[in-house]
Amino acid sequence: MVSPSISFNQFLEKEKLKSNDSNFTDWFRHVRIFLAGGNLQYVLDAPLGAPPAETESDEVKNVYQTRKIRYSQVQCAILCSLEADLQKRFEHHDPYELVNELKAIFETHAVVECYEASKQFFSCMMEEGSSVSEHMLAMSGHAKKLSDLGIVIPNKLGINRVLQSLPPSYKNFVMNYNMQNMNKELPELFSMLKSAEVEIKKENQVLMVNKTTSFKKQGKPNNKDNFKKGGKKVVAPPEKPKAGPKPDTVCYYCKEKGHWKRNCSKYLADLKSGLIKKKGTAE
Template sequence: MDDMLDVGCLMLATMTPELQKQHEDMVAYEMIQNLKEIFEGQARQERYETSKALFQCKMSEGSPVGAHVIKMMGYIQTLEKLGFALNDELAIDVVLQSLPDSFSQFILNFNMNEIEKTLPQLLGMLRTAEGNMKKGGSKSVLMVRKAKGKEKGKKVEKSKGIGKTKPKGKLALKPKGGVSKDGKCFHCCKTGHWKRNCPIYLEEVKKAKAVGASVLGTAHEKESS
């Protein structure tokens, strides 16, 4: 009975004046039961809202992981104060499930290695992983930009050549400095001269003319006779 009186006095000393008036004639047990009836519904609603915010919390891609995890740790601590504490493993699973796809490799390694960490330790690991991903992402972006620049350069070079065509007839022009050593005769197929200067061709032309002249002479003699 002495302990009950001491606890009752301590409870009344920590209450607001309005609550003290309501409980000044009650013993400690009656105070506890009455306080539960008053505040239990409010605590249940608060627990519901807190757990809903915790389980629906999702980190958007590109946002800082530190602020996201700290916010979730606040929800978990509030549930613990309301009498519904999550053990470390379940709390870590809830945090990992809220991360975006960019942390998929980190989550895979974490689960495969069965790493046992507290929430503050997990926060430090996630910050380190985020820093490494940012460094790797900047290099990959730089490489992509360089590759795009090369492609643009190739397109510009190709576009410069568009519309330029070789003038017709250049190959058929005669060289000004005489026949080159690589010039080829179309009659005898020898190099060093053209067909019009080919000695074989010229000799054949002379013979043809001579034969033609003799034929014409014989025809004239037949006509006169």
């Protein structure tokens, strides 16, 4: 029995495969989805093959005829999804040969695309103070890109990569997560990070208030020793200490060195005992 016709509308609405191989990965994903929707994945597993011999039974001939119609339908759908120059090149290829040759042609681009996607996933870092929701959305996008390329990130590896990408303010969160040996799925981790983000913002606000209060308690600096010069504040230079007697200074009273007369202990003692009087003092 011949299979009913397959609707190509949604598939044909997708972006056509470009000859510069810039969208092969997305295009091939659309092909796989289309074939899965019609249970036609087997078309890419092997070519149609030669028709059965005349001596074969009618049942075998009917099975082959059904397969031939389905291969033809898939071939038409794939050819319509190619740009004109690619259509001309593969017009007479069956879908199995067509897709495998395209994969061989665009293999290098797929490898490069896979490398870039994995690089973005493993180098993605959240900036301090930014939104954890936006960060998780970015990381999920990189993981999905890898998945579309056939690379599935295991849950535990994905969790570790997310924890490694967090800024220093989430250090305690990461430590507690690892110490408690949690085994969460990514959606659960995202929910936990949203709660942690709220608490971290509260802590930062308290720190800012404490810093402001501490600054006010210190008061304004003392400007008595400052003066203005040309509109700018200049700190007054410190006073120079007064010079004392030099080691070779000779006292005029006791004739010894190292001090002046006014500091002479003999002079001050004689003055106190009344043996001498200061000049200009009446006797």
